[in-house]
Amino acid sequence: MHRVGFSGNRRVLFSTLGVWLLAATIAPVAAHAQSGNLAFGKSVTRSSDVSSGRAPNAVDGSADTYWQPLMSDRQDDGTVWLRVDLETATRIDQAVLNIRTTTTTIEAYRIQTSDDDASWQTAFVRDQSSGTIPNIDTAEFPAVTSRYVRVEFTLNDPVRNFQLNELELYDTEGEPPPVVLSSVYFVDATGRSYAPDETVVLRVGQQLPLTLKGRLSNDEETDLEDAVVAFASSEPDVASIDPAATVTAAAAGVTAITGTATLDEITREVRLWVDVYDPTTLLVELELSHPTMAIGIGQPAVLAPGDAYPVLHVLPYVDARLSGALLLDGAQIQRLPSIALTAGDMRDIQLPGTADQRGRYELRLRIIERGKPPAYDAFFFTAVDPDDVPGDQSRIAYIGPDARLTYVPDIKGNRILDFSNAGYMGGGVKVPDVQARVAVEPGQGDDTARIQAAIDLVSEMPQNAEGIRGAVLLRRGRFEVAGTLQIGASGVVLRGEGHEADGTILHATGPTRRDILEVGGPAGRMLLDPQTTISDLYVPSGARSFHIVDPSDFRVGDTVVVRRHGNDRWIHAIGMDQIAERPGSPGSTVQWSPFALDFDRVITKIEGNVITVDAPLANAIERRWGGGELIAYDDPDRIEQVGVENLRVEVEFDPSVTEIIDGMPYYADENHAVSFAILTSVKNAWVRDVTTLHLEFSLAHVQRDAKWVTVQDSAAVEMVSLITGGRRYNFDLAGQLTLVQRCHAETARHAFVVDSRVPGVNVFLDNDSVMEYATSEPHHRWSVGGLYDNVHADIAIQDRAWLGTGHGWAGANYVAWNTEGGLTVQQPPTAQNHAIGHVGEKRPPFVPNSDDPRPRSDGYWEHLGQHVTPRSLYLQQLEDRLGTDAVLTIERSPVGGGALDEPLIEADLPQPSGIKVGSRWLDGFSPNVFDYLVTLPAGTTRPPRVQAHDGHHDVEVLPATHPNGTTVLIVRDPATPEKSVRYTIRFVVSQ
Secondary structure, eight states, rough: OEESSTTTTTOOTTTHHHHHHHHTTOOOOOOOOTTTTTTTTEEEESSSOOOBOGGGGGGGGGGTOOOOOOOHHHHHEEEEEEEEEEEEEEEEEEEEEOOOOGGGGGEEEEEEESSSSSOOOOEEEEEGGOOOOOOEEEEEEEEEEEEEEEEEEEOTTSSOOEEEEEEEEEEETTTTOOOOOEEEEEEEEEEEEOOTTTTEEEEEEEETEEEEEEETSSSEEOOOOTTTEEEEOOOOEEEEOOTTTEEEEHHHHEEEEEEEEETTTTEEEEEEEEEEOOOHHHHHEEEEOOOSOSSSTTTTOEEOOOOOOOOEEEEHHHHHHHEEEEEEEEEEEEEEEEEEETTTTTEEEOOOOOOOOEEEEEEEEEEEETTTOOOEEEEEEOOOGGSSTTTBOOEEEEEEEEEEEEEEOTOOOOOOOOOTTTTTGGTTOOOOOOEEEEEEEOOOSSSSHHHHHHHHHHTTTTTTTTOOOEEEEEOOOEEEEEEEOOOSSSTTTOOOSOTTSEEEEEESSOOOOOOEEEEESHHHHHEEEEEBBBBBEEEEEEEEEESSSSSTTTTTOOOOEEEEEEEEEHHHHHTTTSOOOOTOOTTTOOOOOOOOEEEEEEEEEEETTTTSSSOOOSSOEOOOOOOOOEEEOTTTTEEEEEEEEEEEEEEEOTTOOOEEETTEEEEOSSSSSSSSEEOOSSEEEEEEEEEEEEOOOOSEEOTEEEEEEEESSOEEESSOOSSSOOOOEEEEEEEEEEEEOOOOOHHHESSEEOOOTTTOOEEEEOEESSSSSSBEEEEOOOOOOOOEEEEEEEEEEBOOSSSSSTTTTESSSSSEEOOOOOOOEOOOTTSSSSSEEEEOEEEOOOOOSSSSOOOOOOOOSTTTSSSSSSHHHHHHHEEEEEEHHHHHSSOOOOOOOGGGGGGOOOOOOOOOHHHHHTEEEEEEOTOOOEEEEEEOHHHHOOOOOOEOOOSSSEEEOOOOOSSSEEEEEEEEEEESSSSSEEEEEEEOOOO
């Protein structure tokens, strides 16, 4: 990445982001000079080609491009071919082949000629008998005169890719053909030339004069004076280019500048990316440096005890004042005096002293621009002696002297996440044992309606103070389910009497494609008006606290969305606007657009303008990439305290429908039930002790708007479907703060999988997968904050490139902890992924490969081949946060049984005689009706006060926080407090 317009001593800050972009400038081996190349620019045909490797590329004079035949063509008969039309009968006696991929896959090639494109004569044959064919091979043969020339390749490994950069044809004794335009490129005023797809960084208002130059087929340069030249910008509002080739940066963002030249009817094109930043938004560039300390994102920033403190480098974009403090383990040890900053005047500030004491240091900084709210930033480093870390523990997460985990962050504070908030009730809380209210016996024929009627009956019963109504118990035996069951009210549980073959069996019958059970409310989060901007320049991954501009409208206990924006500049920095095309499928790859991650959190503390939330943020929030916001929300339509448990699901399918994979037949019918439990718009929900057979997709699909879900002690086996995309995701997560533990998968493609743009955190703990056809993984498009903890399966956390429709970087800030099997872990730009204590094969990633050779960074690997202590990261974190009892409460325990499975309807419940809403009694109130909908007049801005008319019971009121919210009344019997009833009043403002 090239930055323009700064003085020579200006440092390129956060330079690691440029690694990905610079990779695109590396070109393959140059083609031979084109002087005399008779094939140059001629018409070609081929056996096949892919969108990223069209046949004309093999005669365009550039080794930057290539011809690639389809895999299906290569596998058809192991032979692929390319034909050149020389337009007239032409004498040739030499061919030069520039082969991009390995030549060990080429059994032989032959050069054939023809006068009529029908009858062919062989002029030359090369095979492996005389040794490996070189990548640039010259074939000399007796002169022949023909119009058509064909080169035919016989491949011994047609599965592996084959690419040909150039085919050149020569008459070594004849006259050379005319010199033509080979390629074009941009040059700036300093004479610096830009490689194709290079990125230049400009500030808003800056100009960059460019010149388009060309290279001829004889390898000479040309100024294109006689060419027709045109320029274009893909986003002219970001940066435009005028006819004189001057680029003007107008607004923050990214654009592609294209230069095109046509000379003697030959057109060549080149692209240059322009990344524009707004200095008034960024305020200042800050960086630490130290001769021995790692500076990169995702690399632990460690000093030896006694080392000098780092140097702070400051490049202000605006006039401002900078102040700060140095802290050790949270206690201030040094104050940075207030310093006046002048725009453009770089400062180097040596922090006085040495890191004599072991511990974590934090340099907190405050930047004040006149008339603007303060901005904040921080840097982190740790003073530790390597001998302080036991040999069987991770260097970045180890048990400290206080018997709790000590974390070592990178320079910006990014660290291994605390995953312990995942699961029912935010982790560490036992899934409740719910009293049965209704029991259903197996019947004859379709039982869907009878089961649904029982669910609906319990849905009308009162909730207790904890939000529980009761369970529908399905007795032991077989229930036929031809439709879809639905749980749409809080506090309802569907339970069987066992998930074994002699337990309660839901037999999903018929050829209708459907889900068997849908659990959820009508809607998820409702965003509210209190919104404010995050004022930190950088909030690290793993943080729970951050600064905001205006805290006045927020309170402890508020439910909030912490929104992390990812703008087009960030998309470009991670390379996801330049995903390579899928070979053989032109146009199928979708480049990424900007998007946001919404972390669903609860405020636990407010100190001044510092907000603390209940669970960590799983992605850094950085102002340069769009910054972040804090937004209040309510979720009156999201149900909670719902579960399904102790069941067996068997799906009817057609066993006559089969396919073959790896020579083995398998059941491939897809006209049957697809998934078992779909959980959406729920919180504090669970699926436990469920076994499923013959599903197509998933036992549990935790969808978006689901939160605090536990799936445990379940097994999805004997999947039935085609083995291809979009199938066999046995445990699939799209919600956040979900725990999947002690689960088993068989015949999966992606057994334990996370969908796209999932905010996290999510945890897979003590799970295993066997007989699998692909990997457990974050599947696509930047899901964040996942943990594979003691998972026995093949796992991949990587750049999936063009797979799917452009899956790209599938996961960031993931951890594989004490896993077993095959494992792939790469580091995405701007984030990190960790592999700690893995036992098994370290597998190569999908990319780089021959179709996309751009390099990617490896993730953070430690203790490969040896498990580490503690055994489980999640359980240790849970113990650190809540104590040993929290770990014990989530261990496996019996489900139902005994008195819990004997239906019981409680009597003598505490009930008020009336409810008053505002100054009026609630119309239609009945003590035996527990849920009400009240319409408020248009324009209402505050919810009315609600109170119960009751002098005999204890009443707790949980008021609505906005006019479209819900007020809850909890009525308790003072003599028997465990007897309680909830009444809910949902308000809706007329439109």
